[in-house]
Amino acid sequence: MTRPLLEVSHLFKSFGGRDGLFRAGRRARVVNDVGFTIGRGETFGLVGESGSGKSTIGRTILRLLEPDSGEILFDGQDIAGLSRGDLRRLRRRMQIVFQDPFSSLDPRVRVGEVLAEPIRLHGLREGAAIEARVDELLETVGLAPHHKTRWPHEFSGGQRQRIAIARALAVEPDLIVCDEAVSALDVSIQAQVLNLLARLRDDLGVSYLFISHDMSVVRHIADRVGVLYAGRLVETGPVGAVFDRPSHPYTRMLLAATPSLAGRSRAPAQDIAGAPPSPFDAVTGCAFASRCAFASDRCRTEEPPLDTFQAEDHRAACWHVAELPPLGPEAAQGDAAMSPAYRRRIDLLRRAQAGSPA
Known part of the structure; x- marks a missing residue:
């Protein structure tokens, strides 16, 4: 069995503390015991609400941020203990594409x-070979060699x-972290960039x-997906299995919020408020319990492991x-497809969140 290119296990990351900018003496834990693997030539999607810790995980894997604890193996090598020189050499194999194409390029x-x-920094080419490589890269991403003489402000968002x-x-x-790489682009440009990424893969x-x-x-775009909530992975698996048979209420909530060309969602309507x-x-039990229609006393006191x-x-x-x-087809009907028990729990949750008596 081929070893994964990237192996992340028990990753923790927090910010703040006594000298932090948040609350004196307190730390904000944004990544909590996260683990996953990425195979060679594979795309692993990491999804979740804003603030769930997605970008922090990406930056920590590249050691743009230092992890509190955990193991990050790249091609079998633990990168957590690498010296600055060794890390610099390794970063040639690990790159990132940031969200905003308007600020990620130096305008000067x-x-x-x-x-x-x-190319020059890592000693990959010399002299005229560097210019030839630049022309090749521009053609690879759908631009022309003459574009190399232009300034970043002369390009559209998709071109940038x-x-x-x-x-x-x-x-x-060998690995590229795409941190919301298409979210700042128009939908039609998103499709072009996604197709480009798939072709390059x-x-x-x-x-x-x-x-x-x-x-x-x-x-x-993804082969496998991990669903992140409040810094914790709550569901992982092949993209087809997770999207067709979502097994966590939060995953279903995300799917219910996804626009559909038919004007309706595949998942039962949940309309769950809260944050x-x-x-x-510190959270005791399941972090999603306060927003979940199925939460029980066990959920509030005992955190379920990922392999529940x-x-x-x-x-x-x-x-x-x-x-x-x-x-299934009946689930797209929304509230009408709910079981009576499910409908009662949704109703109780909505009343509680509205401050009405149950």
Whole structure:
């Protein structure tokens, strides 16, 4: 069995503390015991609400942020203890594409130099070979060699993101972290960039950690997916299994919020208000319990492990998977498809959140 390119286990990350900028003497835990793997040539999608810890995980894996604890193995090598020099050499194999193409490129540097600098820095080419490589990179991402003489402000958002992708590819990496890489783009441009990423994966064998809050985008690009809530993974598995048979109420809530061309959701309507728990506060039990229609006393006192539900490579952290209503054509009917018990629990939750007596 081939060893995964990236193995993350028991990853923790927090911010703040005595000298922090948040609350004196307190730390905000934003990543809580996260673990997953990414195979060679595979795309792993990481989805969740804003503030769930997705970007922090991506930056911590690259050691742009230092983890509190946990193990990050890249091609079998533990990167947590690497020296600055060793880490610099390893980063040639690990790159990132940031969310905003308008701020991720230096406006004072021409595009040709943006692409040539990492090649020169890592000693991959010399002299005229660098310029030839720049031309090749521009053509790879759908631009022309003459674009290298232009400034970043002369390009559209989609073109700038193509340049950012070309910059990531310049050092021939094995892994690229795509941190909301298409969320700032128009829908039509999103599709072009996603197709470009998929083609590069097939042609070059590069792996992606694809971070997004958009479930439909992740379904299009990812092979496997991890659903993140309040810094915890609550469901992981092949993208088809997670999207067709979601086994955690939070995953269903995300799917219910995904727009549909038919004007309706695949998942039962839930209309669940509320917000994730504060990262400053210790959570007892399931972090989603305060927003879940199925929460029981056990949920509030005992945190379910990720393998509470397991079907081959599909896992979920929920004590009440068996109680979730089935998905299918009847589920698209919304409230009418709910079982009586499910409808009662939704009604009680809505009343509680509105401050009405049960």
